[in-house]
Amino acid sequence: MLEDFISSKKSLFAPGVHTELRAQENRQRGVSLIKGNLTANIRTEVSGVCARVYKNGVCGFSSTAQCSAAAAESVLKAATENAAFMDRHIGKGKTLFPALTPGMLPVKKEIRDTEQSAYVDFVKELDAYIVSKYPQLTSRSVMAREDSMDKILCTSDGFDGHITSPRSYIYVFMNTETVAGAPIELFKPIGGFGNFFENFDDPKKLYAQIDALYERLMQKREGVYAEAGYKTVVLGGELTGMLAHEAVGHTVEADLVLGGSVAGPNLNKRVGSELVNLVDFAHTAFGKQAPLPVWLDDEGTPAEDAVIIKDGILTGYMNNRESAAHFNMKPLGNARAWNFSDEPLIRMRNTAVLPGRDKLEDIIASVEDGYYLLDTNNGQADTTGEFMFGVCFGYEIKNGKLARPILDTTISGIAFDMLKTVDMVSDTVSWASSGFCGKKQPMPVGIGGPELRCKVMIGGR
Amino acid sequence: MEDLKLVASKVREALIKEGAQKAQYTVLEKITHEFNVDGGEFSLFRTLFDNSLSLTAFKDNKKGTMAINKFDDAAIAAAAADCIKSAESGIADEAYDIAPKQEGKVFNEGAYEPEVDRFFERTKELMADIRERHPKILMEQMVVQHEKIHTLYQNTNGTEFESFRGYYTVELMFSGHEGDATTSFFGSYIKTASLDTPFIELGSIEKDLADVEAQLVTVPLTGKFEGVAILTPSSLSSFLFSALGNFVTDNVILEKTSIWLDKLHEQVADPRITIRLAPHDERIVCGERFTSDGFLSQDYAVIRDGVLQNFMLNLYTSNKTGHEHAPNSSYEIVIEGGDTALSDMIAGIKKGILVGRFSGGAPSTNGDFSGVAKNSFLIEDGKITGAVSETMINGNLADMLNNLVAVSEETVADGSSVLPYIAFGGFTVSGK
Incomplete structure (x- = not known):
């Protein structure tokens, strides 16, 4: 989870403008098993700090891939200069939108990491189930994905807060051919809000949904074109x-x-x-x-x-x-x-x-x-x-x-x-x-x- | 600016220390200047300073990939450890590999340093030109950027590529409005390394704006007919992306679901069709110079004179299937102009449609597609009779490529592709 290194910089917010200062980390995890081949086994972590300044109807924004108090100061300065540039050249002269009652939103959901091996093992077990039960498929893919946003927000005239939103999914794709020999595919996403280990503790719990997907694919094999x-x-x-x-x-x-x-x-x-x-x-x-x-x-x-x-x-x-x-x-x-x-x-x-x-x-x-x-x-x-x-x-x-x-x-x-x-x-x-x-x-x-x-x-x- | 070679040496050291037997890594530093217009008014000026470090490590024929945006020692050490741990959790496969040692090269491309004030003036000029010449256009959003990108690629076979690239992009999203009449939105895009030409004169921006204004007047279309569809360079691009994705890219070859799986070196399209992926073409701005697998990028034809020459495979799928890997990994498509003027192409059509944009579902694995013809015009007796609304088109991507009617003399070069207008027969067009 992100540490707060920006709240202390609120004192640098300029008067008479709206300012946001945001530190953020995005994480993504991905595993793709395509017909038994591990084509993706990826972890991504991207973080930094940004500032946006709204002045007279135009905005300046700046961000940097650093997470430090000095970086927060630098983006505040750059966003302020960018807003001034736009105001000087465009000059809309709009008034500031109404201020909101200040407040603080605490963390509602912890973001917790999962070992990469857990994603790989989970998709391998699902793939093995599909292969053993449905060997006649022409192909199948099983993918695990998790993404999360972790943000600390400070504003000049609204709520501050620590915003988190993890979500995780398993995607199952199945391929076969129609009776006439044309390739067809169906897929099913499973999962939702939450860390991977919270949504997926046992591959066997997904077997019923995989079976239902296969059943639909078999029906689609005998499908007809809709009448336009x-x-x-x-x-x-x-x-x-x-x-x-x-x-x-x-x-x-x-x-x-x-x-x-x-x-x-x-x-x-x-x-x-x-x-x-x-x-x-x-x-x-x-x-x-x-x-x-x-x-x-x-x-x-x-x-x-x-x-x-x-x-x-x-x-x-x-x-x-x-x-x-x-x-x-x-x-x-x-x-x-x-x-x-x-x-x-x-x-x-x-x-x-x-x-x-x-x-x-x-x-x-x-x-x-x-x-x-x-x-x-x-x-x-x-x-x-x-x-x-x-x-x-x-x-x-x-x-x-x-x-x-x-x-x-x-x-x-x-x-x-x-x-x-x-x-x-x-x-x-x-x-x-x-x-x-x-x-x-x-x-x-x-x-x-x-x-x-x-x-x-x-x-x- | 960081010393990317110093960062890369630390990455290499950390990966080997963690047990990598082979590895490749890309270190990238990027500065972006961006202006935005929303609802017809300038709204935002952004400056972004970003880093990227992408590591792929191989251990015991297993592979892991990690991407971060930090260059400090602690971050590099943690990323290397995570990358190896991911590899260790993977599945052993002898097909995982990196390119053999290539000759080292440094590439300097485009306009590396931005001219911010001149760029902003060109952007203001574009808005003024649009207001003056195309008063019925409302600019929903315009995003103009300069990106300055310094990239260093290394692998443990001793390859090193370094590039310094800079370019401007202009993306417009707009619609036509007059009284109660309104058109569908349309997007126009250009990529350029020069600020010498007014933006409105680049790519197809001026024509796109005029076409959208002309779409304010629609003609009713009821029932359905089978006829010729002229695909504009913009819509042709989306059809070709779908066709290549469905028939020649990694996943469909690996899964063996492509209907062209056994068609290599066979006729799959009309002999007049040659589709090249050509990042070195002089009309492509800052094209790809090396692939993510560590090969120097070379131009090639996916289809030449209608014959399928290459699948678009990365090194892994190539090793897995025995087919050659693609000489580049870009989508920088070049199709040369043909021998028919667009006006003659239209004049030769009894009943058809000029498709400006296709909004369709993902085509079926066999290439069947259906969707809405947006920003499109009806052609009757050799003339454009008006824009259509609520009109669907259906067909099959593989059949389409064998049903060519004509290729236009005119081409549009937007910096990322060079494409003509192409007329194909066999489209089913349905009105409400």
Whole structure:
């Protein structure tokens, strides 16, 4: 865990400007076993200190790969000079955003290291299980990943704190061929918030999920291409979470609103059916800890939930302190940085569509001709809300019953149109948290949601 | 600035002391100057001082890798110990290796020292040019950087490479706006070692801005058709990355899931297609000079005249599979221009689509792809009739390369690649 070498430098903060000083260490561990070959066996540790100074509407930032009081002084000086450079050349003359009540967030979660041999041994045992039980696979990969952020933050006019967030995952990939001889693949991420040894104490506990993955792959072997067109579908929770993050979440990040996103002219307007509610949870969701909890952001704002859509109406944006002042909203802790050399950007935390009252079996039974889409391998959207998600597993629905599995396909739509077609929402939420959101910097995020009945474009062959 | 050779000698000593039988290590020092524009306004000036130390050690045919960003003695000693411990926990494999001794070289590339004030003036000029010439463009974000990078690579076979590289990059993310009409966002990028030319004149920036403004007017597309897709250099790049990743890179060859596994030296594409990875091409700025395995980088063709010449393999996969390792490990793609003017290419298409950006799911292992045609235009009877929205395209990457219609005379060199427009048949285009 990081030692505090920056608090004593708060006395150097210049008056009349907003200043952040942050020490940070990121650790990553990685092991990849591809078809039994150990292709990655890596440990990474990167640390340093940075400062950001906000002056008259522009920012100066500097970082260095040193962890010392002298390094803290040097980045404070450089960030101050950079802010002055921008102010001199750009001269926006904006006033400072409102100060926050000061406070201190103590460490919520200890980051503890795991010996590299533990990752290697764990994936070897899983690989051996797969090989012995499923020798007919054409290939398989097992990977272990852990990443963590450990930050000490001091601000001129907000909370200080010690912010930690470890997460760890096992990824299992399986490959085979379709009946027609075409190669196909499915994968499953397992894990979540916490140190590796806390999430993975016994490989045998993962066997059931591996068996389920194999079962799906065998079904996919006999899959058919989806019929292209505008179809009624039931989105699984993982795809609903992708929708919440990619197609809605990014458009309501206030920096993208200022960049011309579709959310700008739609504030306080209907963007979905009255069944649609969407929240970016900070640290607690549905009475439990959120998948990747955030208690304090990197501008010193204590984190609270951001309600984005309520009963189908777009009610708010995600903000940093500057954009919150611009839109006359309350900052809720969305300004986060990935590395010590990164400035805080407006980022999502745990973004989810809220559950409804329908049972999944009733939703499927209600579809005469459509698809139940379960797994996704990626998703993209743009500031118009037009989205595209890759679908790597799903079923046809014929006359209210699940029919043949489908091969890889893509769905697309425009979020604020598509959400108006939502007419059934299931009563359970699925979460995922193994991915990184990409927006200048990577950032771990949680996504989640219930099953939705809606209409989207689906690609065939 | 640190004495990287002194750091490297300490790393070597520490690794050998811990029991490394073979090792390679890279010591890097980087200074970044960066200006940001957000929502059309200048927002941030960053200066970053970073180090990187990457160690790979081999012991009893086992391999471990450690990366840190500290150069002090205690950090080096701890990293070396951790690296060896990781190796010891690994799996023995005789395929792990480093390159044999190569002739030592020092590379001086690009603009090593930044001209910060002139760089900032060029950036302000770009914003002013865009406002004046393309008033319907809203700059969502612009990130311009100068990176000054000093790198030292050594391995225990006696190889030493040192490079001093500096270059400017400009990344734009923008969309078109007029009244209630808005376009999808589009990204434009250039890498350059010179500040002599206004940024708007480099790469395809000016054309990209004009194209996005033209996308404010859309035409409806209903139903579906099979036709020709002209891929712009930008979208061609993303299709080629997917094809190479699916068919010729390490994992798919190691797993034997590539559909080109048995196609080496066979025809896999139209004879008019030659795809080179060419970091030494004069149009590539500060291209790769040595690989992560310790080889000097050389230009090569993955596909020449439609024939698959090389897989893109690192030394490990090469040793494992018996195929040659790739002569470089870059993605600096060069495809020369063809014999058809872009205007003639469009004029020759009865019904098709000009694809500016592809937003698609990860292609299937067999190369099947489907996704949304973004920033794209409909072509009917030899003319562009308007931009499309909510339009999907489907196809197969391997089939696409065998279905070439024409290659444009025009190419775009953005500093990282040189690519023409290429028209391929067999695309399925579906409207809402």
